[in-house]
Amino acid sequence: MLVVAFAAAWTFWERADMAKRLVRLATVDRMAATQMLVDRLPPSELRLALRAISGPLLLVRMLDEPRGRPTDDPRLDRYLVRLIARHPSRVFRGREVVLREVDRESIGDDDDHPPDLLPSFVRYEVGVRQDDGAWLIFTVPADTLSRVWLRRAVLIAFGVVAAAALIAWLLFRRITQPVTALAVASDRFAAGLPGEPLPESGPPEIRRATAAFNRMRQRIGDLLEERNSMLAAIAHDLRTPLTRLRLRLEDLPDDEARSRSEADVHAMETMLRETLAYAKDVAGVEQATDLDFAALVRTAVDDLEDAGRAASYDGPDRLVLRGRPTALRRAIDNVMINAVTYGGSAEVRLAVEDDWIKLTVADRGPGVPPAMRERVFEPFFRLETSRSRATGGTGLGLALARGIVRAHGGEVRLLDRPGGGTLVEVALPR
Template identity: 45%
Template sequence: MKLIKPLWRYRLRDTVARWIALTIIMAMLTALAFNALFVQLAGVWAYPPLAETGLLEKSASIVHMIEASEPSQRSRLAAAVSDEHLSLTWRPTRQGFDLPVLEDAEYRRGSEKFRALLHPPERHIEGYQPSDWPGTEGRYALLVQLSDQSWLMFSSASRSWGLEEGTRNLIVIVLVLISTGLVALIATRRLAKPLQQFAQGARRFAVDFRAPPIEPVGPHEIRQAILAFNAMQAQLQHFIKDRTQMLAAISHDLRTPLTRMRLRGEFIEDADQQQRLFRDVDEMQAMINSALEFFRDDARLEQATQFDLAELLQTLVDDYRDQSQKIAFSGPSRLVYCGRPLGLKRVMTNLLDNAIKYGSEPVLLLAQGEDRLWVRVLDRGPGIPPEALEQVFMPFFRLETSRNKSTGGVGLGLSSARAIVREHGGELCLFNREGGGLEARVELPV
């Protein structure tokens, strides 16, 4: 009993395997139901009950006419009355009629009206449906005993389906495909909705690490994946919080000895040594402040929102123009993007500052594709050695030949810019241009 209960719970668990199995079963049952309904409706139209064929009303008047004629004339008269839709056969006895053998051929169902039309109504009547003929395409037959004990048979062909066999099979196949498609669509939507919510939650966390956890819905496997993602998200949030607190403590602890070093430097009599010490202290203080600004970037706490990226870039170009820095801009006049405008503004500012400091003729380009957009910052300058195109993104890495201490910065600008771009799901790369210069390319998903 202890083993049966867990198995029973597992069977009832909402799992992907269960949904796939149910989808296949429901698709098969629905296809069979559509097929049976089509065959039933078409069969009722092609093979209606004998009382609904119109054969009974016409037969009553013919019976009276045949009975009123001479027996010797009845065969010829029956042949004369026959046409392509109704065939009449008269015989003095019942033998000789080509009829199937049934246990009870007496026509009872729906015969009351027909018997009332006959005089006298008490006579033997046999009725046959198309389905009574085994193995062949049957017909309707009505066998009536006349008042002189002779027999008259009315025979009428069954209705045609109106369609060839190949066409009927094609209709059945189409119905099967439609029914299977409907069931599969309903089932896949049931499975796809929680996956879409999962993907949206993951993308939301990619641009906002403070995003709330995803609601665990859907089959068992998807719920387990969502719960695992929520646990990972909570751990990352906890790690970021701890790291920020640790860096704040380090900054506080480092600033105290630096202050003491500066105070003690005031007592150094050698002015040259004193200035060197003060420069080292100032550089260390700047590195600490830059590192703290990098790790405690307020732009990363910004909520993602819809904004006009083209307008933001044009505003930056206007700000540089006010500072007598001419930057050429090319791109659409409006481009709505969902992201963090403060963070992207900081990225563009860093790239444009580098283009102005270490190059000339800065150009800003904006372009959009189907699912991506690109922001390119171009300049004409010395460029970067090919082996250092990736190294410059490492924290505190500086190219001494072109970007040394005298130019300012501690080597965290590009690291911070790439981190912000990647948090948007994009990428930042550098390329040397033909003819000299550098291209900083920001690629962002739409």
């Protein structure tokens, strides 16, 4: 855009400079012809002749002395004097020539002078001293003798830049609108939110990328549906033999072997149930909706308090976001239950920071070693030093919580709490 603008301005300046040179030469020729006419005409005919010679680009009059102010461009003075002195007619040789700059208001029209027909408000007056002491004044618009038409060049450059900017903006929107729609659809898909296939529009490359995204989303959706169907079938098939095992265990003598076998069957049922819940919630089967996240968190805290656990809430009364309510409640419950089970209490704080919703759950437990803070989010991983199998946990609580939060476009991380304990931070986009 800048190159085009400068090229246009330079071309205009070159043409204008050449045109002005021709105008100057023609103006000097008219001045010389007028001076030759003044030298030959009697005074009685001079006034009428000057009125006839005057026109839009050259106003001629006889005055007692030059008026106006010296120009602020000494180069123009030297250029004009040199141009007049070198005129082939040599009519100005030996005569005093001056250049002045005047305003339109300083020039009046009366019966002794021709009318002011010049369009410019600022003009130059070229005065030539006559033999009788009077001055022959030639008045021309300032643009006629100016060396640079800067204002017009700037306007031309600005117009070219504006036109190029408009075209560039239209092209930019044509390219970026499909890209923006693709990015928004990707974020919604990552958060598990429903969406229709994107229209394939824009340049060919963008259309191919949009088509590939639509195929990928459809393929992933089909795979998730197939996985959920497979897990449901496995759960159904496994429940039948587990039920038979439980019935057979009831016929065995009531001894230690029977108790251990029943505990194993119960553990298998618990693991199967939690594994199915993990697959279902992380896959995003539940439909997203607008929900009051603050009310959801307060309800989870109240349920812990009703169960006799130490829990507290600090945050707003209402905070709306879009998500899957059952899945988010499961993630919050898992984080809070971990805090009260292994840390003794759950101090819950909810706040909004920029475009993020921050939920922190703090406890006063033994904490998690830095080297293990990522591994605790792996499915079926448990810290042996602080989480025994006697609790009945399967190691899916934090893994499920992180999977649900990430499906909503957020993140979960573990931090050290000042004074001892663990701080679980859940961040969700608004």
